[in-house]
Amino acid sequence: xxxxxxxxxxxxxxxxxxxxxxxxxxxxxxxxxxxxxxxxxxxxxxxxxxxxxxxxxxxxxxxxxxxxxxxxxxxxxxxxxxxxxxxxxxxxxxxxxxxxxxxxxxxxxxxxxxxxxxxxxxxxxxxxxxxxxxxxxxxxxxxxxxxxxxxxxxxxxxxxxxxxxxxxxxxxxxxxxxxxxxxxxxxxxxxxxxxxxxxxxxxxxxxxxxxxxxxxxxxxxxxxxxxxxxxxxxxxxxxxxxxxxxxxxxxxxxxxxxxxxxxxxxxxxxxxxxxxxxxxxxxxxxxxxxxxxxxxxxxxxxxxxxxxxxxxxx
Amino acid sequence: xxxxxxxxxxxxxxxxxxxxxxxxxxxxxxxxxxxxxxxxxxxxxxxxxxxxxxxxxxxxxxxxxxxxxxxxxxxxxxxxxxxxxxxxxxxxxxxxxxxxxxxxxxxxxxxxxxxxxxxxxxxxxxxxxxxxxxxxxxxxxxxxxxxxxxxxxxxxxxxxxxxxxxxxxxxxxxxxxxxxxxxxxxxxxxxxxxxxxxxxxxxxxxxxxxxxxxxxxxxxxxxxxxxxxxxxxxxxxxxxxxxxxxxxxxxxxxxxxxxxxxxxxxxxxxxxxxxxxxxxxxxxxxxxxxxxxxxxxxxxxxxxxxxxxxxxxxxxxxxxxxxxxxxxxxxxxxxxxxxxxxxxxxxxxxxxxxxxxxxxxxxxxxxxxxxxxxxxxxxxxxxxxxxxxxxxxxxxxxxxxxxxxxxxxxxxxxxxxxxxxxxxxxxxxxxxxxxxxx
Numbered sequence: 001x002x003x004x005x006x007x008x009x010x011x012x013x014x015x016x017x018x019x020x021x022x023x024x025x026x027x028x029x030x031x032x033x034x035x036x037x038x039x040x041x042x043x044x045x046x047x048x049x050x051x052x053x054x055x056x057x058x059x060x061x062x063x064x065x066x067x068x069x070x071x072x073x074x075x076x077x078x079x080x081x082x083x084x085x086x087x088x089x090x091x092x093x094x095x096x097x098x099x100x101x102x103x104x105x106x107x108x109x110x111x112x113x114x115x116x117x118x119x120x121x122x123x124x125x126x127x128x129x130x131x132x133x134x135x136x137x138x139x140x141x142x143x144x145x146x147x148x149x150x151x152x153x154x155x156x157x158x159x160x161x162x163x164x165x166x167x168x169x170x171x172x173x174x175x176x177x178x179x180x181x182x183x184x185x186x187x188x189x190x191x192x193x194x195x196x197x198x199x200x201x202x203x204x205x206x207x208x209x210x211x212x213x214x215x216x217x218x219x220x221x222x223x224x225x226x227x228x229x230x231x232x233x234x235x236x237x238x239x240x241x242x243x244x245x246x247x248x249x250x251x252x253x254x255x256x257x258x259x260x261x262x263x264x265x266x267x268x269x270x271x272x273x274x275x276x277x278x279x280x281x282x283x284x285x286x287x288x289x290x291x292x293x294x295x296x297x298x299x300x301x302x303x304x305x306x307x308x309x310x311x312x313x314x
Numbered sequence: 315x316x317x318x319x320x321x322x323x324x325x326x327x328x329x330x331x332x333x334x335x336x337x338x339x340x341x342x343x344x345x346x347x348x349x350x351x352x353x354x355x356x357x358x359x360x361x362x363x364x365x366x367x368x369x370x371x372x373x374x375x376x377x378x379x380x381x382x383x384x385x386x387x388x389x390x391x392x393x394x395x396x397x398x399x400x401x402x403x404x405x406x407x408x409x410x411x412x413x414x415x416x417x418x419x420x421x422x423x424x425x426x427x428x429x430x431x432x433x434x435x436x437x438x439x440x441x442x443x444x445x446x447x448x449x450x451x452x453x454x455x456x457x458x459x460x461x462x463x464x465x466x467x468x469x470x471x472x473x474x475x476x477x478x479x480x481x482x483x484x485x486x487x488x489x490x491x492x493x494x495x496x497x498x499x500x501x502x503x504x505x506x507x508x509x510x511x512x513x514x515x516x517x518x519x520x521x522x523x524x525x526x527x528x529x530x531x532x533x534x535x536x537x538x539x540x541x542x543x544x545x546x547x548x549x550x551x552x553x554x555x556x557x558x559x560x561x562x563x564x565x566x567x568x569x570x571x572x573x574x575x576x577x578x579x580x581x582x583x584x585x586x587x588x589x590x591x592x593x594x595x596x597x598x599x600x601x602x603x604x605x606x607x608x609x610x611x612x613x614x615x616x617x618x619x620x621x622x623x624x625x626x627x628x629x630x631x632x633x634x635x636x637x638x639x640x641x642x643x644x645x646x647x648x649x650x651x652x653x654x655x656x657x658x659x660x661x662x663x664x665x666x667x668x669x670x671x672x673x674x675x676x677x678x679x680x681x682x683x684x685x686x687x688x689x690x691x692x693x694x695x696x697x698x699x700x701x702x703x704x705x706x707x708x709x710x711x712x713x714x715x716x717x718x719x720x721x722x723x724x725x726x727x728x729x730x731x732x733x734x735x736x737x738x739x740x741x742x743x744x745x746x747x748x749x750x751x752x
Contacts, residue, residue: 055595055596106319
């Protein structure tokens with residue numbers, strides 16, 4: 001029985017020779033919620049997804065999807081999930097409708113039920129008018145929508161979405177996020193991986209923040225933000241090399257973290273109103289001019305920075 | 315059912331791809347058509363397909379003879395024999411070559427002497443000069459006498475002189491046999507104390523000659539046959555050149571059929587790289603069903619290709635493929651072997667990018683080994699033997715047997731060999747694939 005848990009991961013490990021991609025990951029996803037696995041590239045999110053989809057066998061540990069063991073009941077697990085892979089996985093020589101029909105058959109749909117569901121999905125993803133068009137001629141956004149539609153064909157109990165918004169335009173991204181919200185509204189369970197903090201913050205009921213194959217924190221968005229307390233995130237751009245102020249700023253009272261990134265400096269500070277004047281003063285003393293400042297309320301980015309000393313986008 | 319869905323999806327993709335269609339259907343037809351045109355198949359006045367260009371032959375009979383012309387000798391010659399009026403083996407050979415049976419393949423004219431015959435070849439007025447030596451008949455009677463028939467040919471020509479050489483060799487082999495037999499008879503009689511006098515020996519020679527002449531007529535078919543195409547299973551009536559185009563078309567069909575299998579199976583690699591294979595594995599579809607669907611798609615593609623090319627060869631080139639059941643059985647073997655070969659090769663390759671080179675190289679190499687006997691001189695037995703080390707060779711063997719009149723029983727060993735190849739390739743390939751995608 002699933003005991004209200006759509007997914008239960010228990011001490012999952014996955015190793016490739018010397019590399020430990022996943023190290024003792026455990027989490028529960030409740031039925032009907034959106035659960036986000038948040039972490040930078042290489043954190044182990046996709047490896048966990050592959051194990052939950054029965055594509056990879058864990059080196060150690062076990063997981064259950066809708067109460068079915070991924071080790072002992074892979075067929076039942078596969079029937080319960082709808083997978084939306086990171087890369088668009090479609091047949092470009094076939095039309096959108098032909099793709100949906102084929103994948104529907106692979107999920108066991110046949111006859112009038114398949115036809116009706118294909119029509120519904122085409123409506124849902126907004127491709128009814130282009131249903132006969134060859135997928136190879138579709139835009140990236142249209143392919144992404146179709147990619148999602150295929151994962152929803154058989155009305156899965158659990159939808160697994162692996163970084164579905166990577167490399168697409170803002171409008172398509174917005175559509176995908178809205179789709180996820182609709183799915184939650186319909187009572188579907190969604191496991192969503194991303195390295196975009198804003199997406200996790202907007203969509204997820206629960207978040208597991210991952211780094212280096214481990215879950216470093218998990219809970220609701222508010223739970224996680226409480227980890228960094230009332231810290232502010234301050235991003236600065238300076239006129240000279242960061243080396244000239246780095247050590248001074250690290251030693252400044254009220255500054256918890258200083259991290260150079262993409263020509264900027266990211267700081268985690270106690271109270272930006274009190275700390276910023278000190279930063280300006282020390283920069284001036286070092287002959288460095290601060291050219292841009294951005295202050296953010298505590299968020300998941302700050303949590304990740306606080307826990308790992310690195311930015312989420314690394 | 316899902317395997318069929320996967321197969322139909324793959325077939326739809328393949329048949330929407332123009333380059334795939336060209337490779338499957340157009341290229342084999344073009345290659346065979348090229349050979350057809352090379353042999354002048356479209357230049358003939360009739361609809362028989364190939365017309366072998368007649369070979370101009372000049373014959374010089376220098377044989378001094380040695381057979382008696384008296385009534386006693388003639389009386390000893392069997393009634394109805396062609397030897398009546400003929401006094402030398404040279405005349406027998408000349409008449410043999412000038413017979414109606416060979417009229418379609420060579421035009422034989424008598425030259426006054428050896429020099430003028432050779433000159434005619436040098437000036438390309440004739441393709442071959444045949445010089446029958448002065449002691450040709452004497453060599454038959456006297457075991458110690460050695461005679462050599464000279465074949466002087468234009469070195470730039472191959473096909474015509476080869477045909478003439480084959481025909482003359484056939485006769486000379488018979489001549490040598492007669493010579494050995496006569497010598498053995500005389501020796502045995504001598505050992506038994508029954509020495510033959512000259513007259514008795516001449517009668518014996520005459521009887522052998524009559525027999526040889528009769529055999530010659532049989533060998534050339536007497537009535538309308540030129541060269542009997544004798545197969546291990548029986549005789550076929552087809553013209554040798556229609557048979558040659560048939561063989562080439564069979565070769566091309568097999569060659570490209572074995573290309574189609576690995577090329578189609580390559581879609582597994584392509585799907586692996588595009589992510590659709592992994593997505594298929596996330597559906598409740600067993601891995602064996604997915605691989606089975608891929609195999610089925612490839613087998614159906616090869617089947618469609620094979621049937622289309624056989625029908626095309628029959629309609630356009632006039633090729634008679636033989637007993638439909640036998641051809642069907644061979645087709646079944648090929649349809650099983652080609653995809654299995656593809657799965658085996660694909661299991662050895664890691665990336666689709668490597669596939670073109672590796673698949674192309676291996677399929678071409680095995681294709682050459684398997685089909686080289688078509689183009690080898692005199693259909694070399696060695697080439698035929700080597701061809702059996704690859705499935706294409708067995709496919710050719712089966713189809714050739716069917717084309718030569720073989721029935722289902724005759725092609726069965728080749729079909730069984732193809733199925734055995736298929737089983738070996740399939741088991742190794744699927745085992746490796748399962749490990750790879752596990």
